[in-house]
Amino acid sequence: MKEHIEQLIAAAVADLPELADLPDAAGVSIEIERTRDRAHGDYACNVAMRLARPLRSKPRNLAGRIIERIPESDSIEAIEIAGPGFINFRLSPQAFHDELIDILERGADYGTSKIGAGHRVLLEYVSANPTGPLHVGHGRHAAYGASMANLLRATGHDVHEEYYINDAGRQMDILALSVWLRMFAAKGIDAPFPSGGYQGQYVIDIAQDAAGQFPDAVDASKLVTGDLPADAPDGDADAYLDAWIEHTRQVLGEDMFLAIHDLALDSIIVDIKDDMAEFGAVPDEWFSERSLMESGAIERALARVAEHGKSYEQDGAIWFRATDYGDEKDRVVVRDNGRTTYFASDIAYHLHKRERGYDTLLDILGADHHGYIARVRGGLEAMGEPPETLEVELVQFVTLFRGEEKVQMSTRSGQFVTLRELRDEVGNDAARFFFVSRSNDQHLDFDLKLAKSQSNDNPVYYVQYAHARVGSVMRELDARGLTWSLDTARAHLGRLTEDHEQALMRRLARYPEMVELGARQRAPQHIVHYLRELAQEFHTYYNAHRFIADDTALRDARLLLINAVKQVIRNGLALLGVSAPESM
């Protein structure tokens, strides 16, 4: 519809005689937008105001001359000039009726488009370190990422969802150490535990399993260390940890250390996969950082950086010239001990994404990673890849409250509320809906007490209730021995003359635009707000009029309308990963 109006305007503007003298004015783009106020019709166009200056004409006069040249259309009932020079379009009833029928005929497909056809998007999200269960912050990432994947697919993009597993590196070593030390407790032997180790119950559970599988590793004599630096608070917790890791590697041997490391890793990844799957977030691929090292991808990436002269050696390390790309300082990619850094993995990973043929690398990252964006983009450029292919959406933090009290969370100390706990408390639907109801670049306050005690007040139920109510009406129809069908009802849509019905039809017709907007702006919250408005208008209608009327034609028309409402609510909720129950 929007495109149709655009074409009408374009034809009219092209027909303006004065435009011939000013070829550059033709560059003014035609913008059609939805009106906010019903009194302004359905669509408005500002082209007359934009062209007024280059054409040295008054906006309202110009608008008049444009309107004279707009071709006839069955979809348009009226065109008028308003305000400073807007051209307002009022759609014909026929246009809305056609839309209702389209909704029911296309069903689950309604609202989808092909605007993203041919675009290959690699969508990476969550990618939490596998050092423990997902917490509520990851839940926000999962909800946002999965909803974005749905939106992008609905608009025709070819989307590949991916979770990057940081299965190499120091954090995993600390986890392996933590598990090993807890294995002693499983066998009734006292063992020290560094202040910086992972302290959650899940570590103890994994250790129980590991102690059974690797009994030889639980040997009190292996706990005897030489001099170690002091642990916090007297000393440096990190130095203490590193000394312990080094010690553990030696007394256990690389193979045993790796065995415990991998047992812990596998156990946690299985847990994360289950958790996300239950939450409706199912990545197509789980991409291992270690695989980058083993396949030589990191070396390849670093070689490309070197070829472009964007790295150098200093102090025994290899540095990437990040300052050439606006970073504050150059960054190490290979340490003086020969090991590559996380950053090296990351640019190699992004190169690998490009090598797999993706046009857009959409990363969903925590807000604390923002300092990283320019660097990775610089890395891509330094490897000869277009830097603009990397697009990053930052997700701001979730602050948990229990009533008035802020809940402090720290993965390392094991003090956090897990995603699983949250889902158990408020349910998947409420959690998914709540997480994407706020813009991702806004901080999110999540009050657990409120979510638990008043879960019935959650806005998700408001929307689901509208859907269930239509189901209920159709069951009532059946109970009364009446029937309804699209084919007989379509002839009576002219009976939908009430204000509430007009408002609903207008709203329904906007849905495809909302899907497009949500996908384009990477903003699923538009769908949330739209659904609330649609549900609100439906509830108002419900309270004001009876659908199962004695007048058959009127009844058929109204039932067609509310079934269209039901279909659109279902489609919108599906994008958000929220169920649409028939009854509740």
Add this chain to the structure above:
RNA sequence: GCGCCCGUAGCUCAGCUGGAUAGAGUACCUGGCUUCGAACCAGGUGGUCGGCGGUUCGAAUCCGUCCGGGCGCGCCA
């Protein structure tokens, strides 16, 4: 100090990349179930869009600056 995100009703937040009189939810007040589900609806109270300049037909939206909050600035990941 530098960089990124943000500041909109008492509270939590939208505001469709510059449009017409700034919107929801919640809280508070009033009213509506013998009638398709009251997990609902109708009405009311509530705003210098953080402050000040600028850009233009037009600014909550763009630019500058100041104030206030969050996050980041490792040979950690």
